[in-house]
Amino acid sequence: MTTVAVVCTAILGLSALVAVVRIVRGPSMLDRAVATDTFIAMMAAAIGIEAVANDRTVTLPILVALALIGFLGSVAVARFAVRPEEEA
Template identity: 40%
Template sequence: MSILDHVYTATFVMLSLAALFTVLRLVRGPTVLDRIVCLNAVSVLVVSFIAVEAAVRADTAYFGLLVTIALLGFVGTLTAARFAERRAHDRG
């Protein structure tokens, strides 16, 4: 096992812990904006998982998927934030 294998393993462990804590915050988040931020963090973590897996396999076929998920996460976050802003504005 090379040092790079240990680095990949440590990266997957840290990303898994980050995903666990983010999902816990997503479930417990007291406000809608907290949940929006957590969903954005989850999409970033998914992109990170796929990027590390692409590096492990040394395969460039995943880059289209990476860009697609990143754009969907960004647009989804913008849409949810705009909805939350309008909802707060309507309430007064």
């Protein structure tokens, strides 16, 4: 594994730790949702780094599935976070 991959993995690990802390201690549900979306993006980046470092393409479907889960989760939270105005 190259030095760049090790440094990127260490930075992603620290970022994931911060995201998990925000998921646990987040003051609101929207903060937790953003932290979860960030955590999923970091997982995808870590899998991408692993795929590049080991010269494998088998993990591409996992990356696509993580991207889809992250997108659908964000859309679902955004849809339910916005409260419709009461009609008079």
